[in-house]
Amino acid sequence: MDIMISGLRRRFGRVEALRGVDLEVPGGMFGLLGTNGAGKTTLMRILAGVLSPTGGRVLVGGHDLTTRAGRLAVQRRLGYLPQDLGLYPDLTTQEFLDYIGLLKGLDDDTARRRQIGELLDMVGLADVAGRRLKGFSGGMRRRVGIAQALLGDPALVVVDEPTAGLDPEERIRFRTLLAGIAGHRTVLLSTHIVEDVAQTCQEAAVMAAGRVVFTGPVTGIIDRAQGATWEVVTQGPPPATGVVVSAVGRPGGTHYRVVSPTRPDPAAVPVQPSLEEGYVALMREAVPS
Amino acid sequence: MRSRFAAVCRYEFRMQVRKRSLWVSTVGLAVLIAVAQGDRGPRHLPAGTSAAEVMGSWALLFSMLLPIGFGMVLADRLVRDHRIGAASLLASLPTRPGALVAGKYAGSVAATAVPGLLVLLVTAAGEFAHRGDLTLFGWAVAAFAVVLLPGLAFVAAFALVCPLVVSAPLFRVLFAGYWFWGNMLGPAYLPSLTGTLLTPIGDYPASWLMGEKALYAGDSGWLSFLRPEPGGGAALLSVVLLAVLASLPLAFAGPLIARRTSS
Ligand SMILES: Nc1ncnc2c1ncn2[C@@H]1O[C@H](COP(=O)(O)OP(=O)(O)OP(=O)(O)O)[C@@H](O)[C@H]1O
Numbered sequence: 001m002d003i004m005i006s007g008l009r010r011r012f013g014r015v016e017a018l019r020g021v022d023l024e025v026p027g028g029m030f031g032l033l034g035t036n037g038a039g040k041t042t043l044m045r046i047l048a049g050v051l052s053p054t055g056g057r058v059l060v061g062g063h064d065l066t067t068r069a070g071r072l073a074v075q076r077r078l079g080y081l082p083q084d085l086g087l088y089p090d091l092t093t094q095e096f097l098d099y100i101g102l103l104k105g106l107d108d109d110t111a112r113r114r115q116i117g118e119l120l121d122m123v124g125l126a127d128v129a130g131r132r133l134k135g136f137s138g139g140m141r142r143r144v145g146i147a148q149a150l151l152g153d154p155a156l157v158v159v160d161e162p163t164a165g166l167d168p169e170e171r172i173r174f175r176t177l178l179a180g181i182a183g184h185r186t187v188l189l190s191t192h193i194v195e196d197v198a199q200t201c202q203e204a205a206v207m208a209a210g211r212v213v214f215t216g217p218v219t220g221i222i223d224r225a226q227g228a229t230w231e232v233v234t235q236g237p238p239p240a241t242g243v244v245v246s247a248v249g250r251p252g253g254t255h256y257r258v259v260s261p262t263r264p265d266p267a268a269v270p271v272q273p274s275l276e277e278g279y280v281a282l283m284r285e286a287v288p289s
Numbered sequence: 290m291r292s293r294f295a296a297v298c299r300y301e302f303r304m305q306v307r308k309r310s311l312w313v314s315t316v317g318l319a320v321l322i323a324v325a326q327g328d329r330g331p332r333h334l335p336a337g338t339s340a341a342e343v344m345g346s347w348a349l350l351f352s353m354l355l356p357i358g359f360g361m362v363l364a365d366r367l368v369r370d371h372r373i374g375a376a377s378l379l380a381s382l383p384t385r386p387g388a389l390v391a392g393k394y395a396g397s398v399a400a401t402a403v404p405g406l407l408v409l410l411v412t413a414a415g416e417f418a419h420r421g422d423l424t425l426f427g428w429a430v431a432a433f434a435v436v437l438l439p440g441l442a443f444v445a446a447f448a449l450v451c452p453l454v455v456s457a458p459l460f461r462v463l464f465a466g467y468w469f470w471g472n473m474l475g476p477a478y479l480p481s482l483t484g485t486l487l488t489p490i491g492d493y494p495a496s497w498l499m500g501e502k503a504l505y506a507g508d509s510g511w512l513s514f515l516r517p518e519p520g521g522g523a524a525l526l527s528v529v530l531l532a533v534l535a536s537l538p539l540a541f542a543g544p545l546i547a548r549r550t551s552s
């Protein structure tokens with residue numbers, strides 16, 4: 001299901017969380033990057049039909065999310081993993097998935113159980129299917145979260161920072177799993193972790209302060225730092241201009257990588273930027289400090 | 290739609306019935322009542338007393354205190370979705386808020402009823418040991434259904450919904466205060482709902498079972514039109530009125546939850 005958003009606004013009291021968002025999301029896996037408070041969660045909650053917009057238009061698969069009927073139509077084909085999803089501690093994994101499956105309208109008992117079994121295998125929780133959710137680790141909870149999102153074979157999957165707080169291996173497993181399911185659906189992934197987007201998405205958007213400041217192929221983000229990424233080796237203080245992205249201490253001096261539109265130091269040499277450096281360059285343009 | 294309601298009901302039942310505080314508070318209060326009652330309590334009813342009166346008296350006695358525990362353990366059932374962090378997920382599912390609220394209400398009331406009913410059945414077994422009357426068990430179920438259950442259903446509606454407006458701890462304090470004022474404070478001392486048809490303690494139904502005034506049912510006082518002579522009709526009217534009153538907060542629950550989720 002493709003998503004078409006235009007002029008989307010959402011206000012909470014005096015805070016304007018979304019200030020006119022325009023975005024088109026085609027099928028496949030799509031990354032949503034942005035600073036804390038940029039409005040990613042607000043946008044995703046609107047897409048999930050949890051929040052109503054204050055203004056603007058959102059069409060998902062042709063359904064208008066500002067109407068009740070449109071929201072219901074989208075929700076029937078939606079998988080949503082909210083940021084900070086809480087699970088009922090006194091249910092087992094199996095029971096929790098069964099509950100959510102029923103609420104999604106999977107009324108056929110046999111089909112629902114089979115699907116739950118398949119998903120438990122897929123996320124590697126089959127062994128603990130009968131255990132109460134109470135004692136689950138962060139990674140296990142996130143896997144239950146993605147399993148519930150995939151119940152009912154949704155056409156649109158919205159996942160809000162699913163990899164935050166996971167150890168590197170778990171994070172890689174998780175994002176690979178997400179990429180694996182994106183073949184025949186739209187998966188919208190929000191994250192702070194640029195690397196997750198680099199490894200899994202062809203297309204991405206970047207949000208800052210309630211607006212979309214970039215949308216396009218992920219390589220387009222890298223291009224923003226083209227000709228503006230430098231390496232400086234010095235034994236003195238770090239370069240005063242630009243944003244230091246990395247600093248590695250070595251015997252001959254500290255190697256700094258700096259994003260700066262101008263040469264930050266006479267000794268600086270231009271280097272090929274990474275996605276993270278592209279992101280930093282983009283953020284400097286979007287929200288000048 | 291019906292199957293969604295049934296699903297919510299089933300799982301809310303499981304979660305509530307697994308809650309240890311439900312069992313601890315119900316059994317604890319029941320044991321306290323059974324042991325600490327004075328010599329006018331049902332334990333001391335003379336031999337030959339009808340089974341209906343014996344179980345009606347027990348039910349009324351339990352009904353004085355058990356619902357306080359019920360109110361306390363039900364107070365988190367709706368608000369906890371927000372506290373736990375499940376509210377956004379629930380709101381994103383193609384299930385109407387009405388089905389969620391109704392299912393949560395029915396499931397948690399049914400689960401809370403389980404220890405209440407067991408307490409009465411165990412009591413019936415105790416009475417059976419020296420009265421030898423098998424109908425005690427039937428009357429235990431009947432007394433549960435007309436004395437304890439309507440009060441539980443009434444208390445549950447407010448316990449689920451009020452914490453959406455005030456905090457759950459504040460609700461618990463207000464609720465305990467209300468319980469003594471509205472059920473046990475004699476109408477002769479201060480204007481109160483005690484002894485009216487709106488008393489969830491089951492005064493009227495218990496009076497009907499016992500064949501005499503159980504507590505304050507029908508005593509003269511404030512709002513005299515709500516204080517008819519006790520009897521079968523008055524007992525039925527009391528149960529119906531409590532059910533109507535219970536539906537009021539429930540009607541507001543859906544919008545209150547939606548407002549919370551979307552702000
Ligand atoms: N329910 C709410 N009530 C009031 N303000 C809110 C609410 N939800 C979001 N906001 C505000 O809207 C802005 C955007 O928040 P949002 O959670 O959408 O950002 P985000 O991009 O998801 O941030 P993060 O990366 O930290 O999760 C913030 O300023 C936030 O404080």
Ligand SMILES: [Mg+2]
Nearest residue numbers: 040041042083
């Ligand atoms: Mg967020």
